[in-house]
Amino acid sequence: MTGDEFAALADRYAAGLNEGDASAAAACFAEDVDYHDPLRYHFGHRTDLLPFFEPPDGGHRVTWHRILFDEAAQAGLLEYTYEGQREGVSQRARYASGSKRAWKKRRYFGS
Numbered sequence: 001m002t003g004d005e006f007a008a009l010a011d012r013y014a015a016g017l018n019e020g021d022a023s024a025a026a027a028c029f030a031e032d033v034d035y036h037d038p039l040r041y042h043f044g045h046r047t048d049l050l051p052f053f054e055p056p057d058g059g060h061r062v063t064w065h066r067i068l069f070d071e072a073a074q075a076g077l078l079e080y081t082y083e084g085q086r087e088g089v090s091q092r093a094r095y096a097s098g099s100k101r102a103w104k105k106r107r108y109f110g111s
Helices: 003-018 022-026 046-053
Strands: 029-037 041-043 061-070 075-083 090-096 099-106
Touching: 003 022, 003 061, 003 075, 022 046, 029 046, 041 046
Parallel strands: 029 099
Antiparallel strands: 029 041, 061 075, 075 090, 090 099
């Protein structure tokens, strides 16, 4: 995957969430994804993401601030603002075959 492909995949994921399309958001991930927050949840299959990506009342809103990708390591970092029932500011992703395989969130709160 190239940096441009990574950015396009991130944009498709954000568009799925922003449009309330859980299937489109989940389609950005590998079938055997490792998607988790260190303290709150862990998903091991793409289908497990569908209910998680369903929009809460008022919807989701994801805005990317910084998209970084190391082509040699096939690893990326997304700095973002999320508005909805879950909040955060950064995510790390590792890629295989053009889809997100591992997705780990790190959250930073405060001013």
